[in-house]
Amino acid sequence: MSTGRVVAAVHLYRGPERPLVVKFGGTSLATPQRMRRAAARVAAYAREGRNVVVVVSAMGHRTDRILRWVRDVCDGAPPAAIARDVDRAVATGEELSAGLMAAALGAMGVRAAALRGGEAGVRVVGEFGAGRIREVNPRRLRALLAEGVVPVIAGFQGERDDCELVTLERGGSDITAVAVAAALGCAPCHVVTDVDAVYAADPRVDPGAERFTDLTHGQMLALAEAGAHVLHAGAARLAHTLNVPLRVYSFRAPLRRPGGTRVGCMAADGVVADGVAEGV
Numbered sequence: 292m293s294t295g296r297v298v299a300a301v302h303l304y305r306g307p308e309r310p311l312v313v314k315f316g317g318t319s320l321a322t323p324q325r326m327r328r329a330a331a332r333v334a335a336y337a338r339e340g341r342n343v344v345v346v347v348s349a350m351g352h353r354t355d356r357i358l359r360w361v362r363d364v365c366d367g368a369p370p371a372a373i374a375r376d377v378d379r380a381v382a383t384g385e386e387l388s389a390g391l392m393a394a395a396l397g398a399m400g401v402r403a404a405a406l407r408g409g410e411a412g413v414r415v416v417g418e419f420g421a422g423r424i425r426e427v428n429p430r431r432l433r434a435l436l437a438e439g440v441v442p443v444i445a446g447f448q449g450e451r452d453d454c455e456l457v458t459l460e461r462g463g464s465d466i467t468a469v470a471v472a473a474a475l476g477c478a479p480c481h482v483v484t485d486v487d488a489v490y491a492a493d494p495r496v497d498p499g500a501e502r503f504t505d506l507t508h509g510q511m512l513a514l515a516e517a518g519a520h521v522l523h524a525g526a527a528r529l530a531h532t533l534n535v536p537l538r539v540y541s542f543r544a545p546l547r548r549p550g551g552t553r554v555g556c557m558a559a560d561g562v563v564a565d566g567v568a569e570g571v
């Protein structure tokens with residue numbers, strides 16, 4: 292079982308300003324209407340003058356659907372011998388999202404380019420279906436940002452040294468987003484999902500659960516490790532280790548001031564640290 296841990300994140304971003312990384316989960320992209328809404332959010336951030344990098348998951352439950360198709364086509368559980376090609380099939384979910392998102396942005400007058408994980412500099416190690424990010428080389432991302440182009444990265448995948456595409460563990464787009472943010476100089480990372488914040492327990496199961504506006508990285512990690520799958524535990528661990536500021540909010544949130552939960556913006560005394568929280 293892969294730990295989802297980034298082995299190293301080097302080639303730190305040295306641009307004049309830290310970009311903003313915005314990750315959209317499958318629920319935020321489940322329909323064409325939601326995809327357009329997500330694109331409108333990115334367009335609004337870009338028009339505010341922010342350098343935005345987008346990371347996308349597969350639309351809705353598409354990854355599960357692809358895995359069902361694999362089982363149907365393979366007449367049962369797919370043998371390890373075809374793991375490489377299963378990964379190619381599974382990865383198309385995120386690639387479709389990236390193409391659609393970049394096209395939607397282009398139609399809104401925002402220059403954007405869809406990238407596979409490997410094209411975005413996401414280098415992985417490990418077996419098919421259980422890749423771990425070794426590093427993110429942000430050279431191409433920096434070049435696109437310098438040209439005023441929004442990179443739209445297919446999450447949940449990367450390229451190994453043998454040039455093979457390898458997917459991460461399930462839910463791994465969160466890890467992609469945090470690793471990309473870390474490589475871009477600890478850029479703030481927004482995780483857009485279908486709940487308005489992080490809660491003490493799944494609000495669908497416990498409607499009375501406490502809602503958090505601020506969490507430390509340690510608190511977020513503890514919640515994620517206890518099963519709060521609103522953020523992948525591997526992503527929470529990475530954000531904690533590399534001090535990547537996060538904000539978790541709903542795709543329904545207003546385009547300006549989306550609210551939600553800020554993670555990692557707290558000073559030791561519990562007061563939100565000036566400057567650190569700014570822009571997160």
Ligand SMILES: Nc1ncnc2c1ncn2[C@@H]1O[C@H](COP(=O)(O)OP(=O)(O)O)[C@@H](O)[C@H]1O
Pocket residue numbers: 315316317318319348462483484485486488489490491492493494495514518519520521522
């Ligand atoms: N502690 C928690 N706080 C908020 N949401 C939680 C928590 N635990 C579980 N969830 C669930 O996580 C879901 C969002 O995660 P997920 O379905 O993986 O979304 P996405 O498609 O954005 O990746 C929410 O719909 C919510 O039911």
Ligand SMILES: N[C@@H](CC(=O)OP(=O)(O)O)C(=O)O
Pocket residue numbers: 315316317318348349354355384446447460461462463464465
């Ligand atoms: N699409 C992949 C990766 C992922 O991160 O998805 P989501 O962000 O929707 O949980 C999965 O279903 O595992």
